[in-house]
Amino acid sequence: MSRPVPRTAAVAAAVALLAGLATPAYADTSSQRQRDFAAAAGEFGVPENVLLGVSYLESRWDSNAGTPSTSAGYGPMHLTDLRAAGVATSHHDEGSEDPRGDDARPALHPQAGPAVPPPAELQTVDRAAQLLRTDAATLRTDTTQNIRGGAALLAQFQRELGKNSGGDAQDWYGAVTRYSGSTDATAAQTFADEVFDTIAGGVTRTTDDGQQVTLAATAGLTLPQHGGNPAGVECPRRVACESVPAPYQQLPKDDYGNHDLANRPESQKIDHIVIHDTEGYWDSVLKLAQDPTYVSWHYTIRSNDGLIAQHVPAKDVAWHAGNWYVNAKSIGIEHEGFAAKGTWYTEAMYRSSSKLVGYLARKYGIPLDRAHIIGHDNVPGTTPATIKGMHWDPGPYWDWSHYFDLLGAPLGGFGLPGSSLVTIDPDFAKNQPAFTGCDTAGQPCAPRGSEAVVLHSEPSETSPLLKDAGLHPDGSVSTMDVADVGSRVATGQQYAVAEVRGDWTAIWYLGQKGWFPNPRNARVAKPAIGWVVTPKPGLASVPVYGRAYPEPEAYPANVPVQAITPLPYTLSAGQKYSSAGTAGSEYYYAVTFDVSDHVVVKGKLRYVQIQFGHRIAFVKADDVRILPAF
The missing domain is CATH 1.10.530 (Lysozyme)
Incomplete structure (x- = not known):
């Protein structure tokens, strides 16, 4: 046929x-x-x-x-x-991040076994x-x-x-x-x-x-013509998708792995899709997804042909983002490849991924914007102690602009000149920040197109970068290390303008003014339309949070109250940050293999998701005013 x-x-x-x-x-x-x-x-x-x-x-x-x-x-x-490019294991092995990110359970720090050699045909x-x-x-x-x-x-x-x-x-x-x-x-x-x-x-x-x-x-x-996908997989038409289930399995010492059963979106709305890279090759990564003692994610996408493997049903909660609130309300998609060791992603994978994300966004009502389609690097730490260990994939070489073009939701260029809100949107090929540490710590990375724009403390290329009290609690400034996201913004993210001086624009970022060159003939930030938050009158500053947990009174007697812990940042009077809308307070209590013990706690407290630094964050709705920006 x-x-x-x-x-x-x-x-x-x-x-x-x-x-x-x-x-x-x-x-x-x-x-x-x-x-x-x-x-x-x-x-x-x-x-x-x-x-x-x-x-x-x-x-x-x-x-x-x-x-x-x-x-x-x-x-x-x-x-x-493969000889020249080298191999690695999974990024979930790196750093101190607990992929589950839930204080109610012991932290999980998995270790992958030996890497499986890629097939000879590659x-x-x-x-x-x-x-x-x-x-x-x-x-x-x-x-x-x-x-x-x-x-x-x-x-x-x-x-x-x-x-x-x-x-x-x-x-x-x-x-x-x-x-x-x-x-x-x-x-x-x-x-x-x-x-x-x-x-x-x-x-x-x-x-x-x-x-x-x-x-x-x-x-x-x-x-x-050729046949479709197997029954049971949640994939769009005209992509190749297979089922490689992650095990929901009881383990010794009252432990279990490697995800949690749930009933989303009936139990909890799915708000985010999180883009990851694997830091390893396909065969090794799929073995990890099937290991009950390892962690989990919903999908993996292969680089050379765009094949999609689904591991966890979208209704269930995978352990992938290092923040339990985000895990409970997101779908995690791993992409075969590396954030810095080998620095470009194939078009076959971009296209397959964009079809999958578009399908999931339509199915679950997830907005196609960079506040809801986020990288693992945009997921906030849960408490001050966890920020430093959060992951930074898919890295500064993931082409968000091209990805959103494929999604049919182009980024940037929708506001009026002089708007108080901007969308970051550099020319990917020409924008080549001088990162270090891609292959060897401290050594320059090969010049590459990037979605990242570096921020300075003054309108000068020679001025220091910004400080990040979470990533650098010793008070030192951020660096140009490829893994250091403390002083950079990403394509598609929106920020409130703090000041303009000639060819330089400053935005509010982690409580500071972050400056970047934005000349008229080579804009890297485009006027935007949207909403911003600022502290209510009379408040000198308001706390910033990494998760939107309920008030203590919302918890039933059999569920331990989860602390509402502020991050080491504040949103001060006179500053503004882009808003992605309000969110109800929720906590999914799931610490046992027996799903009958699982409870979704929903409170009266409401939060606003904001773009606070490189990562998203939350503020209490009662603490801020939400204002239009145009």
Whole structure:
């Protein structure tokens, strides 16, 4: 059975729109990158639109300065070399964060077992090097040769399928599925479908190194149909999804793992989706998800083809974010890769993830904004003692702007000039903060596009960074270490303007003015419309909290009262912070394997979620005024 691509003209137009630019009528052959694709396609008999489409789904044609992707892929064709990129375990092993984040239970600090070696089929650089009679280092670092290597692999896959080179794009569907590297037939076909949807709609963009590349739209493609996802998984159509259940299992000494049963959204509304990265490769991470003594998350997404594995039903509470209030009201999604060791994520994973997040947001009524679609790095500590150990994935190289474009909810640019509220929205490719510590502590990271904007204490690049009393309780200033989020803002986050001096803008941040360059010809913050909070008249300052727990009187006799503990920050009179709306106070008491003992405590106390620093936070609604900002 076959299907036409695009299904309708609207689908093709949507693909082009999400790619960021209108569909071109013909290819722009002026750039070297474009000529490299044309030459490699001709040399190996691969249709040029197929070569361009595969490369777009891997890297969006970027060179990434020869650095590996988060799944060990190099160059525009994402040729993988695990030897060069290295391996690691799970980020849940790192730092002092308790992934459950509940004071009513002993802290959980899991340790992963030995890493599982990635499958041999992901070492594609060796096969490409053999075909070209060159070496792996050349294919990793030379963009022209990298494109030739990808074309040679596609041509080899076509021969192995018993097909001739040349021909129409749709004749290469099988070769494209094999290029995905997936051993899962549905995932490989989903990857190919995304490639051919891109070919059908066309796209043009400027790469990270300034190369203009165009893939012209191709009409009239007809491709094979394939089966859907297995029953029981909560996934959107047209992504590959499998069930790899996390165990809900009783353990010795009255312990249990690795998540809590619940009845969301009936018992508690799901307010957030938390984006993580795995800090490890697929096979090792999936073994951890199935370990009853480890922690849990709801989904994992594979890098090379976008395959989704669901581990915990959305109705249940996974142990993933290090803050029990957030855990109880969120869905956690892990993405194969690393926050800093290997610094770019594949387009296949971005697209699969955005489809999943869009589906979950619609199903559970979660707003598509950066106050509700958050990174693990945006989750607040629960008490002053836990802030320093909170995690910082998916890191400053996750492209939030592109991700929200794919979600159909573009960031920035909706306010009037001079608005008292701004949305952080730098040019990802051009914004390259000088972080350190990606590979070695204190050593500079490779220059990379980033979603992060660094804040200074004065309107000067040479002035110190801001202080974070939670991350740096000794009073020292924040640093440029890639893991130090104490003086940086992220794409899509909104902040109240404190002052403007020439090309510099200051925002309120952790009780301080945080300055960043924001010149008229290169804005990194766009005017926004929304709401801000400020202390009520007569209050010099109000406490800030990492969770929205109920008042003591709300707890039944069989549930221990949870302390309402302020963080080491205050919101002072005259300062304003972006509001994401009010939230009721809740605590999910779940400390035993027997679900009949579980209780959702809801209080009369109400909170307001705010963007206080790099992380979200909460203030009591009775302490603040909520004002419009425009």
